[in-house]
Amino acid sequence: MTDIRPPLLGTMETALYADDLTAATAFWQDVMGLTAFQTVPGRHVFFRIGDTPHPQVLLVFRAEATERPAPPDARLPVPSHGAxxxxxxxMAVGxxxxxxxxxxxxxxxVGIEADFHWPNGARSIYFRDPAGNSIELAEPSLWA
Structure with missing residues (x-):
């Protein structure tokens, strides 16, 4: 048995959960500048994040809608999930x-909850989206 793993390219999508998708859409588009590219009313809104070599997407779901298992005849039988x-x-910011x-x-x-320098000198700020999720903007060197 070998322990050689195939390579990973990076993070492709991140999911947050919100009960009010209209407020989430307004925040992520109008305040944060992301582009919504797929919406299913009452279920989800998906946003593109920046221009990168591979797609990066923020998925905002209503947990109540995604916790239910897909019906047996679903075209896209994604497993149930929710938080x-x-x-x-x-998100990384210069x-x-x-x-x-x-x-x-x-x-x-939008109030800034925290603004500080990490021990390695990187800076980040924290604030909340309309659903109460903790959003951080940080220098990429935070994890360098």
Whole structure:
């Protein structure tokens, strides 16, 4: 038996959960600037994140809709899933844009919960989306 694993390319999608998809859409599009590319009313809204070599997507689901198993004849039989309570999502931002993001968020009445420098010198800010999820914008060097 061998322990050689095939390579991974990176994170492709991240999921958050929200009861109010209209508020989630307004926040992620109008405040954060992401592009919604797929919506199923009452179930989910999917957003593209930046221009990268491979697709990166934020999936926002209503847990109540996705906790139910797919019917046996479903065209896309995705396994049921869901989470309750606030989640966490972090996006990378250049050091020279964090202050710009602080001003932008405050201009949209989004309060900054934390703004600090990590022991390695990287900076990040935390705030909440309308569903109460903890959102972080951080310098990529945080995990370097």
């Amino acid at each position: 309750r309570g606030p989640g966490h999502f972090c 050091r020279d844009h964090i202050d710009d993001w602080c001003r932008h968020l405050q201009s949209h009445d």
